[in-house]
Amino acid sequence: MGLLNLVNLLFQVAYVALLLRVILSWVPGALDHPAAVVLQRITDPILNPIRRIIPAVGGFDISPIIVFLLLSVLRRIVIELLIGILF
Numbered sequence: 001m002g003l004l005n006l007v008n009l010l011f012q013v014a015y016v017a018l019l020l021r022v023i024l025s026w027v028p029g030a031l032d033h034p035a036a037v038v039l040q041r042i043t044d045p046i047l048n049p050i051r052r053i054i055p056a057v058g059g060f061d062i063s064p065i066i067v068f069l070l071l072s073v074l075r076r077i078v079i080e081l082l083i084g085i086l087f
Contacts, residue, residue: 011075
């Protein structure tokens, strides 16, 4: 169960980091804050590949939405695999 909890925690951290990044993008100048810069360094490797495939639509960046969906699917797959291996 420890490994499953760790995997769940890692996915939750990724969700929260992405959500904070989205919220901060709505606040003018917020992404210039040092904490936001760290957040960008954490989330950019996840967002940038999707941004290369799907550009902004009408000035609206939909990459976080796609990443949330992909993370959900990936989380489910990883958890199911771990359950199959561990139990």
